Amino acid sequence: MGKVYFVGAGSGDPELLTLKGKRVLEAADVIIYDRLVHPVLLYLAKDSARFIYSGKYPKNHVLKQKTINELLLEEGRKQQCVVRLKGGDPGIFGRVGEEITTLKSENISYEIVPGVTAASAASSYSGIPLTHRECSSKVTLATAHRQAGEMVDFKGLTENGTVCLYMGVERAKSTQKKLLEQGVSKDLPVAIIEWASLGRQRTVTTTLQELIKTIDDKHIQNPSLIILGEVAAYRKGADWFEEMPLFGHKILLIDTQKIKFETILSYTQEGADVYAIQVGEARDRRYDEVHQQYLKDHSFDEVVYLDQELKTIYNKQWDVLKKEITLGK
Template structure:
């Protein structure tokens, strides 16, 4: 029998992957990965590992949760090392309890590998400390909806009093969150931040008050995934975070190479705040990434192309020409 690893990939920045997560990724025979996983991390897998996309967006599920659980069991029964790769931490709104239950029922060996959750990564990269001795004595992680999409009616105001509230998956329910906080007696001037794509070089943030945040978000280009932070700690942060001050923050590069990925090259860019995607070109490329690249570039825009070797440009142009002919 094989084994299943339920792994947290961290948030955005590829260097937030833990050492244990890296090890099991390198050993995996098959990886089932979510939409919010930075796909650069898939380059850590061995070349013959299967890569299966089972991502979820607000209006589209590539693979239903029950199907994912059945696939985990089936692949492990085939004596494979299986990694279920999730964005952030699997135990924080990552449905890990449902997958553990399915694996327990199947009497399948498994391990859970924690990851850095969005609340930690997004807030830190936005320059906001979730706790503060003078402003926040507790942190509450919450989601604005339950399984069937029904809105929660919890006392959101209690999350904010003397503390910090972190709302996951809350963009569509921002109006509901604001209404509940105001109805619970929270001041309309309470600071709030909405952080989109936290810890990526494409990270964006709006800091405002409860009274004004909806209008400001509506007139912006912020998109999912986004984290909502409410509390005095938002106002105690600097206007610009350490991350946004990095020399390449906001730059978006498509790196083209004839050679396999080199993570020292990748982190040379991401470590300075850039958002990058890597493409290997030529007949010797890892063809598993052809589909991944097509899907990713349909969602993300990289206006600056950097060819890591002179020959890479000709190979890239040749592949692009072939693709247009077959299309």
């Protein structure tokens, strides 16, 4: 039997991966990764590691949970190191309980490596304290995707407290209705953080009454975290992350050589939203599918050619380059 590691990738910023998570990724024989995992973390993998994409989209699961469970059994039975790489923290709305139960049914060894959850990343990178001596002595992590008939005491939770609502944009209207029906003040401060801790992060503050209008007007989409509570009022304009020199820059690094993880971090450390692609016949073809999937979801408006010859070849021909990457040529 092998061993399965459930690794929390953290939320967005690749440097939020823990040291233990990095060590396990470097040793993995198989990496089963989710959609919200920043795929540059796969650059830590050894040359022989296999990648399996298990990304989930709203209402369109690439691999359904039952299939993922079966996959974990199949790979876990072999004498190898399997990493189930999840966004944020595996134990917080990551379905790790279901997957552990599956492994236990066949006595397959596992470990859980915690990660930085979205609530911590989103609040920290937008300058909002989750607790504050003056107005918040408790924090509740909740999901908008509740079981039918489940009731949440929002009024009790927001009184001298903070509620962090995961993936809440899709059901914001029903959530707003429940809060107002329970007597929560329409003036309750609210913050919405989209793509937390990445260079494309967007933070919007509003009130409970204006929540739906704000989401519609600003075209906010998941992945977003909604923070409900007086702490949201402590954000005053741009904060430390958004003031970094490269914040808001969406940069694609291109090279004919494998791009080092440290090179990628040199851009993210300045606040940029970065992705890296190796091109050419000598490229590591394991990443072709990874690139195709990621470029389907994300676009970049700046290209940095680490190999200057590529600048001559592809100068002002981004469409040609993108087509080659997408087709895996």
